[in-house]
Every structure is written in C-alpha cells, then in structure tokens.
Amino acid sequence: MDHVKKNPMYLYLVVLTIGSTVGLQAWTTLFNNFAVEVARLDGDAIGAVQSIREIPGFLALLAIFIIRLIPEHRLSALSILLLGLGIAATGWFPSFAGLALTTLVMSFGFHYYETTNMSLTLQYFDKQVSPWVFGKLRSISAASSIIVGVFIFFMATALDFARMYVIIGGVIVALALWGFTRRPTSADILPQHKRMIFRKRYSLYYFLTFMAGARRQIFIAFAVLLLVQKFGYSVQAVTFLFVLNNAINYFLSPTIGRAIIRFGERKVLTLEYASLVAVFLAYAFTESKWVAGGLYILDHIFFNFAIAMHTFFQKVGDPGDVAPTMAVGFTINHIAAVILPAIGGYFWIVDYRIPFIAGACMALISLTAVQWIRTTPVKPVAIDSL
Incomplete structure (x- = not known):
C-alpha cells in the first residue's frame, strides 16, 4: 500500500501517535508509584486524580471550537505538546494539587490528539483503506507501549521520578515540535463544519459509541481487579499480560483492519459483541486463574474492533461532518467513564459478578444494535497488498 504510506498525513499521524502512546503509557506506568512514594497520596486522593484525568475526554467536543482558530492538524501537534509538557512537569509537583494540574494538562493533550487522530484519518484516507490505517496506527501504538515500558524498567534503576518524567516528556515535546514543522x-x-452537530441519522453511531465507552470502563475498572483480588495475580504477572497483549496487537491490529475492509463493519462488530457476551459471562463464573488471564487477553484484542465504528460513520456520514462528529462521539464515549466505575464499585462489593453480568447484557444490547448497520459496499481492494 505504497500510495497510503506516501501520503504525508500517514507519517504525520504515525509520529504523533508514537508521542501519544509514549505519554499515556509512561503516565500509567509511573503514576501510582509516584503518587504513593513521593506525593504521599492516599486512596481517595489517587481516585480523585484518576477522575480528573477523564474530564478532558468528556470535554472533547470543545475541539470543534478550537479548530475555528487553528487548523486541525496543528491542534494535533499542539495536543502532543501539551501531553509532553504535562508529563515533563509531573515529577516537580509532588502534591495532590500538583498532580491534579499536571494530569489535567497531560490529559487534555492526550484526549484532544485522539479526537483529531480519528478525524484526520477518516478525512485523508478513503473508505477502502482507512480501516487498515487505523489498524496500522494501533499496531505502532502497541509496539511503542512495549518499548516505553522496557525503557522505564531500566531507567528506574538509575534515575528518580523527576528525571524520568523530564526525559520522557522531552521526547514527546520533540515529536510535537517536529509536527509543527510539517x-x-x-x-x-x-x-x-466548525460547529457542534447532532444529526438523527447518526443516532446508531452515537449509541454504539456510548456502549463502547461503557464496555471500556468495565474492562479498565474491574478486569485487572478480578485478576488481582480473586486470583492473586502479582505485579509481574499483570505486567506480563500487558506486554503479551501489546505484542499480539502489534501483529493483529492491521489484520483486523483488513477484515473490516473484506467483510464489512456489521459482521466484524457482530463477532466482537457476540464474543464479548461470552467473555463477560466467563469473567463472572470462571474459577480458573488461567482462564481469567486468557479472557483478559481476548478482551484486550476486541478493543481493536472499535475501528469498525469509526469506519461505519465514514460510510454513512457527510464528509464535512467528520471533525465535529468525532469530537461529539469522543465526549459521548466518556460519559460512561463518569458514571460506571462508581456504580460498578458499589455492586462489586455486593457481588463481584454483577459488573460482568451487566457487561454481558450491554454487549448483548450492542450485538442487537449493530444488526441495524447498513453501509454501501466500497470498491473491492487488493487486501493482500495492505
């Protein structure tokens, strides 16, 4: 797919996606240790910072108004710059207020880049190849996550938190500055369109996006908790699963993109949600630590199937609606982030199975909804050339 790789936007998104991944992975890897060991925060303060991290995702629709002032690709580079600055500054503010501020800056950068990344991919790559581009970017993201994890592992033996944050943030800032030169x-x-847009005919996309956000929160909030609390997984075991997940996704993500091109969004999403019904029910009732670990890997793989929701919109939406709809969709996706963890946490105390059974029910609802997907077939593409 030489003509795709020669598109200047492809290299631009690859480089900035590496910056985005490095930032998020570094923050996720270092945050808990830094918060406890250096900032001396307790559980409720750490939870509050995690909630603050989700605020920019909920406010992603404001990107619509920002692109009135600057071009969308410049907002992408600016977002990565904010991400890098937030990461670089984190180690110098070891307090609740400091972590809240640096997390907010970092998170605005990450979430706004994710919004513009989706939008620019749909605008610059046609319906025949955009699923492959999404898959390739996720593959690159998986590889970047592994590399930064190894990098942090070795840095941690010689450097303090402040220096690690500065080095990693500096790399991200350098990538952002490169973006400003392109x-x-x-x-x-x-x-x-540079205004907020809600259209009735996009209702199915909005609904699927909300349900995907709900499914993501069940995975983030409770899957690892199940592995640790019920099955006694150690830090090393969870880390191994994380590395394995990213290694699998490095190879598998482009294949998922090819499958969307070959079989269409409805069939791919049908496979995802039918499988998730079984995965969530198995989470609830398995008594095997090995099965639970396998479910975690499968669950993580199915995250990549969300590509199909965005390419579904590309086929049914107006070309001028891409940027505002991606911003609105990102906000809708994060509504569940505000609601579900607290509700699910309450039911977890009652019975840990309840959140997973609820997840199975939501997957079943999504499975029903995707049967309404109707898209116009695109011109066949040589899949093997991708």
Missing part, C-alpha cells in the same frame, strides 16, 4: 494537509480535502 504541512501534511491537502487542498483537496473538504473543509469541516
């Missing part, structure tokens, strides 16, 4: 845009791309 002009990957094309005059042929249709200008985007």
Whole structure:
C-alpha cells in the first residue's frame, strides 16, 4: 500500500501517535508509584486524580471550537505538546494539587490528539483503506507501549521520578515540535463544519459509541481487579499480560483492519459483541486463574474492533461532518467513564459478578444494535497488498 504510506498525513499521524502512546503509557506506568512514594497520596486522593484525568475526554467536543482558530492538524501537534509538557512537569509537583494540574494538562493533550487522530484519518484516507490505517496506527501504538515500558524498567534503576518524567516528556515535546514543522494537509480535502452537530441519522453511531465507552470502563475498572483480588495475580504477572497483549496487537491490529475492509463493519462488530457476551459471562463464573488471564487477553484484542465504528460513520456520514462528529462521539464515549466505575464499585462489593453480568447484557444490547448497520459496499481492494 505504497500510495497510503506516501501520503504525508500517514507519517504525520504515525509520529504523533508514537508521542501519544509514549505519554499515556509512561503516565500509567509511573503514576501510582509516584503518587504513593513521593506525593504521599492516599486512596481517595489517587481516585480523585484518576477522575480528573477523564474530564478532558468528556470535554472533547470543545475541539470543534478550537479548530475555528487553528487548523486541525496543528491542534494535533499542539495536543502532543501539551501531553509532553504535562508529563515533563509531573515529577516537580509532588502534591495532590500538583498532580491534579499536571494530569489535567497531560490529559487534555492526550484526549484532544485522539479526537483529531480519528478525524484526520477518516478525512485523508478513503473508505477502502482507512480501516487498515487505523489498524496500522494501533499496531505502532502497541509496539511503542512495549518499548516505553522496557525503557522505564531500566531507567528506574538509575534515575528518580523527576528525571524520568523530564526525559520522557522531552521526547514527546520533540515529536510535537517536529509536527509543527510539517504541512501534511491537502487542498483537496473538504473543509469541516466548525460547529457542534447532532444529526438523527447518526443516532446508531452515537449509541454504539456510548456502549463502547461503557464496555471500556468495565474492562479498565474491574478486569485487572478480578485478576488481582480473586486470583492473586502479582505485579509481574499483570505486567506480563500487558506486554503479551501489546505484542499480539502489534501483529493483529492491521489484520483486523483488513477484515473490516473484506467483510464489512456489521459482521466484524457482530463477532466482537457476540464474543464479548461470552467473555463477560466467563469473567463472572470462571474459577480458573488461567482462564481469567486468557479472557483478559481476548478482551484486550476486541478493543481493536472499535475501528469498525469509526469506519461505519465514514460510510454513512457527510464528509464535512467528520471533525465535529468525532469530537461529539469522543465526549459521548466518556460519559460512561463518569458514571460506571462508581456504580460498578458499589455492586462489586455486593457481588463481584454483577459488573460482568451487566457487561454481558450491554454487549448483548450492542450485538442487537449493530444488526441495524447498513453501509454501501466500497470498491473491492487488493487486501493482500495492505
């Protein structure tokens, strides 16, 4: 797929996606240890910072108004710059207020880049290849996560938190500055509407996006908790699963993109949600630590199937609606992040199975909803060339 790789926007998104992944992975890896060992925060303060981290995702729709002032690709580079600055500053503010502020800066950068990344991919790559581009970017992201994890492992033996944050943040800032030197845009791309847009015919996309956010929160909040609390997984075991997940996704993500091109969004999402019904029920009732670990890997793989939701919108939406709809969709996706962890935590105390049974029910609802997907077939593409 040489013509895709020669598109200036492809390299632009690859480089900035590496910056985004490095930032999120570094923050996730270091946060708990830094918060406890250096900032001396307790559980409720750490939980509050985690909630603050989700605020920018909920406010992603504001990106619509920002692109009135600067081009969307510049907002991508600016977002990575904010991410890098937030990471670099984290180690110098070891307090609740300091972590809240640096987390907010970092998170605005991460979430706004994710919004523009989806939008620019759908604008600059046609329906025949955009699933592969999404898959390739996720593959690169998986590889970057592994590399930064290894990098932190070795840095931690010689450097304190402040220096690690500065080095990692500096790398991200450098990638952002590279982005500011590029002009990957094309005059042929249709200008985007720069206002908030809600259309009734996008209702299925909005609904699937909300349900995907709910499913993501069950995975994030309770899957690892199950492995640790019920099955006694150690830090090393969880880390091994994380590395294995990313190694699998490095190879599998482009294949998922090819499958969307070959079979269409409805069939791919049907496979995802039918499988998730079984996965969540198995989480609830398995008594085997090995089965639970395997479910965690499968669950993580199915995250990549969400590509199909965005390419579904690309096929049914107006080309000028891409940027505002991706921003609105990202906000809808994060509504569940505000609601579900607290509710699920309450039911976890009653019976840990309840959140997973609820997840199975939500997957069943999503499975029913995706049967309403109707898309116009695209011109066949040589899958083997991707």
